[in-house]
Amino acid sequence: xxxxxxxxxxxxxxxxxxxxxxxxxxxxxxxxxxxxxxxxxxxxxxxxxxxxxxxxxxxxxxxxxxxxxxxxxxxxxxxxxxxxxxxxxxxxxxxxxxxxxxxxxxxxxxxxxxxxxxxxxxxxxxxxxxxxxxxxxxxxxxxxxxxxxxxxxxxxxxxxxxxxxxxxxxxxxxxxxxxxxxxxxxxxxxxxxxxxxxxxxxxxxxxxxxxxxxxxxxxxxxxxxxxxxxxxxxxxxxxxxxxxxxxxxxxxxxxxxxxxxxxxxxxxxxxxxxxxxxxxxxxxxxxxxxxxxxxxxxxxxxxxxxxxxxxxxxxxxxxxxxxxxxxxxxxxxxxxxxxxxxxxxxxxxxxxxxxxxxxxxxxxxxxxxxxxxxxxxxxxxxxxxxxxxxxxxxxxxxxxxxxxxxxxxxxxxxxxxxxxxxxxxxxxxxxxxxxxxxxxxxxxxxxxxxxxxxxxxxxxxxxxxxxxxx
Amino acid sequence: xxxxxxxxxxxxxxxxxxxxxxxxxxxxxxxxxxxxxxxxxxxxxxxxxxxxxxxxxxxxxxxxxxxxxxxxxxxxxxxxxxxxxxxxxxxxxxxxxxxxxxxxxxxxxxxxxxxxxxxxxxxxxxxxxxxxxxxxxxxxxxxxxxxxxxxxxxxxxxxxxxxxxxxxxxxxxxxxxxxxxxxxxxxxxxxxxxxxxxxxxxxxxxxxxxxxxxxxxxxxxxxxxxxxxxxxxxxxxxxxxxxxx
Numbered sequence: 001x002x003x004x005x006x007x008x009x010x011x012x013x014x015x016x017x018x019x020x021x022x023x024x025x026x027x028x029x030x031x032x033x034x035x036x037x038x039x040x041x042x043x044x045x046x047x048x049x050x051x052x053x054x055x056x057x058x059x060x061x062x063x064x065x066x067x068x069x070x071x072x073x074x075x076x077x078x079x080x081x082x083x084x085x086x087x088x089x090x091x092x093x094x095x096x097x098x099x100x101x102x103x104x105x106x107x108x109x110x111x112x113x114x115x116x117x118x119x120x121x122x123x124x125x126x127x128x129x130x131x132x133x134x135x136x137x138x139x140x141x142x143x144x145x146x147x148x149x150x151x152x153x154x155x156x157x158x159x160x161x162x163x164x165x166x167x168x169x170x171x172x173x174x175x176x177x178x179x180x181x182x183x184x185x186x187x188x189x190x191x192x193x194x195x196x197x198x199x200x201x202x203x204x205x206x207x208x209x210x211x212x213x214x215x216x217x218x219x220x221x222x223x224x225x226x227x228x229x230x231x232x233x234x235x236x237x238x239x240x241x242x243x244x245x246x247x248x249x250x251x252x253x254x255x256x257x258x259x260x261x262x263x264x265x266x267x268x269x270x271x272x273x274x275x276x277x278x279x280x281x282x283x284x285x286x287x288x289x290x291x292x293x294x295x296x297x298x299x300x301x302x303x304x305x306x307x308x309x310x311x312x313x314x315x316x317x318x319x320x321x322x323x324x325x326x327x328x329x330x331x332x333x334x335x336x337x338x339x340x341x342x343x344x345x346x347x348x349x350x351x352x353x354x355x356x357x358x359x360x361x362x363x364x365x366x367x368x369x370x371x372x373x374x375x376x377x378x379x380x381x382x383x384x385x386x387x388x389x390x391x392x393x394x395x396x397x398x399x400x401x402x403x404x405x406x407x408x409x410x411x412x413x414x415x416x417x418x419x420x421x422x423x424x425x426x427x428x429x430x431x432x433x434x435x436x437x438x439x440x441x442x443x444x445x446x447x448x449x450x451x452x453x454x455x456x457x458x459x460x461x462x463x464x465x466x467x468x469x470x
Numbered sequence: 471x472x473x474x475x476x477x478x479x480x481x482x483x484x485x486x487x488x489x490x491x492x493x494x495x496x497x498x499x500x501x502x503x504x505x506x507x508x509x510x511x512x513x514x515x516x517x518x519x520x521x522x523x524x525x526x527x528x529x530x531x532x533x534x535x536x537x538x539x540x541x542x543x544x545x546x547x548x549x550x551x552x553x554x555x556x557x558x559x560x561x562x563x564x565x566x567x568x569x570x571x572x573x574x575x576x577x578x579x580x581x582x583x584x585x586x587x588x589x590x591x592x593x594x595x596x597x598x599x600x601x602x603x604x605x606x607x608x609x610x611x612x613x614x615x616x617x618x619x620x621x622x623x624x625x626x627x628x629x630x631x632x633x634x635x636x637x638x639x640x641x642x643x644x645x646x647x648x649x650x651x652x653x654x655x656x657x658x659x660x661x662x663x664x665x666x667x668x669x670x671x672x673x674x675x676x677x678x679x680x681x682x683x684x685x686x687x688x689x690x691x692x693x694x695x696x697x698x699x700x701x702x703x704x705x706x707x708x709x710x711x712x713x714x715x
Contacts, residue, residue, distance in 0.1 A: 276551045277550075277551050277553070277554075277555040277571055278547060278550045278551045278553075280555075280570055280571045281555055281570065281571045281572065281573050283568075283570060284558055284560060284568065284570025284571055284572065287560060287562040287563065287568050287570065288560050288562075289561070289562070289563050298598060302595075302596060305543065306547060309516060309540075309544065312516045313514045313515060313516045315515075315516075317484070317485070317495050317497075317515040317518075317519055318495050319495040319496050319497055320522055322522055322525055322526035322527075322528075323526070323527055323528075324525050324526070324527055324702075324703050324704055324705055324706055325527040325705070325706030325707070325711070326696070326700060326702070326703075326704060326706055328702045328703035328704065329703060330498060330521075330522065330525045330703040331481060331496070331497055331498045332497050332498065332518050332519065332521060332522025332525065333484065333495055333497045333515055333518045333519045333522055334519060334522060335519050357540075357595075358540060360536075456566060459564060459566075460564055462563050462564055466563065
């Protein structure tokens with residue numbers, strides 16, 4: 001790890017905040033079996049956005065000691081009191097996500113009563129629905145919540161639901177469930193769950209019975225459930241408003257970065273390929289609309305091969321003495337560490353053929369960033385990075401074309417959030433606008449950028465369409 | 471053993487300009503020569519690492535082929551830059567005008583058998599349908615001088631630019647004979663580009679003086695020749711390592 005990172009994060013650094021920073025969190029508390037998850041699902045459905053994640057507090061149960069383990073199997077362990085939940089880890093996780101960082105969510109096994117060695121990675125959601133009987137219990141969490149919901153239900157209904165769920169999904173027997181209910185669940189409700197009611201923003205009086213409450217309201221409950229519908233609608237509207245605000249801020253911040261960047265010179269870590277006759281000739285063929293598809297692909301691959309070879313100059317090497325077949329020695333270099341690549345989809349995937357010419361078995365990740373046509377805001381839709389990417393000596397980030405630099409800014413941020421040091425990232429693109437390049441390097445002054453050709457500002461993306469033919 | 475003409479090769483820190491010298495690993499780089507018609511590829515850490523791979527006797531044949539092809543592509547790309555172009559203005563797919571260039575002049579490859587044939591794939595990677603002629607030159611058992619045994623060249627070679635291919639440029643005996651053959655067929659000296667991976671300083675010097683208008687493109691000028699006229703440190707017999715070892 002480099003120690004200079006703190007030096008660079010001085011106040012002069014231009015910052016980029018991705019739209020998933022400062023995410024919205026909705027907390028849903030309520031008795032076991034009250035229908036919290038139905039409410040959560042209903043909110044997810046109404047928001048209808050790809051970045052909404054339900055985080056179930058059960059994942060944060062503490063691993064039991066062997067003594068507790070025995071108790072648990074005898075249904076004598078209290079899973080409903082706050083002590084059974086690892087609030088510290090949960091708070092840390094939520095704080096990381098608030099900062100826009102990636103978080104590892106523990107996986108808890110209900111049959112073994114312990115955390116599994118694996119974790120689930122959660123990254124870049126914009127809305128989290130935290131659901132658990134004690135979701136509003138810890139003040140550190142309450143402070144982070146945008147909306148606090150308490151779901152109330154008749155205790156008999158709760159018990160019924162709990163029996164069904166625990167038998168079906170968690171492999172328990174009915175006797176044990178009932179024992180646990182009267183010994184722990186009910187007392188805990190009075191002590192810890194019910195008091196959360198007072199601090200909640202919205203109380204949903206009896207959960208949501210499947211979709212009936214929302215869609216097909218029975219006449220005798222119409223008023224009752226209609227109110228729930230309005231509550232949920234309020235929640236959804238509130239979150240939507242917040243998201244819109246953030247999206248506007250993000251677009252605005254990108255615009256401002258462009259203004260700052262316009263005043264500076266193209267920095268030395270931006271390497272524009274020299275205008276050799278062959279290079280210009282290839283660029284001419286590639287920009288001629290009449291060029292046949294077959295020729296286009298051939299010259300594109302050839303041109304990108306040159307960019308990739310140039311990018312490999314940026315990776316690390318160590319001195320190495322080798323012996324030739326005649327027994328002479330030569331003091332040369334060996335590459336140090338793994339060079340991997342990440343393609344920004346779809347444009348970056350045009351460049352993989354050329355990449356594989358230089359590194360046939362290159363480890364490759366992908367990230368799909370699409371620009372929202374209504375407001376020009378880049379959006380992260382999909383992410384699959386190679387394991388241990390933070391240990392790779394160099395990560396080549398590829399995009400066929402870069403205009404405003406919004407997608408590149410976001411992709412670099414994604415890599416950094418996954419532990420890749422700035423200095424190890426080499427962004428490679430066939431054509432880029434000067435403003436976008438300045439914007440990118442103003443925010444990330446230590447990445448290297450390889451550019452085939454400087455193009456005019458605001459050039460629409462067309463290279464990938466030409467390469468793939470659609 | 472080195473003969474007298476061979477001084478030590480320069481060693482220096484190699485790496486991108488922006489990197490401070492202390493962070494650049496030291497490696498032996500190409501010797502410099504002062505002939506305008508000799509072009510040595512930029513000594514980037516990447517190129518040095520590729521050369522290190524093909525010099526290493528432990529490198530497997532598959533890797534040898536792969537890494538030499540990568541260097542050959544860099545040589546071909548550099549070589550092609552010496553071909554003429556004419557300005558051409560076009561309208562791009564998004565309706566902008568771009569002042570570009572168009573490739574002028576027909577080209578062909580000529581490989582000196584058999585090691586030179588190993589460079590054909592790299593040439594084809596950059597120029598798909600290029601014509602390729604062949605020349606076989608062997609050492610005459612009696613005179614010990616190189617002798618032309620066979621050639622098959624495009625009939626219109628006199629109208630073409632010729633990329634002459636031979637990976638190891640030691641004494642330049644075969645290359646000289648090959649160039650003489652090409653000139654005999656009517657190819658002007660200035661339209662010949664000789665591409666090779668590793669050259670000896672003496673070979674390059676004699677050649678540059680004998681054919682002042684011909685251009686040599688190489689990736690590395692090595693330390694010198696041993697008493698068997700092998701390049702040192704070199705990489706062994708290129709043909710053997712590429713085809714059979």
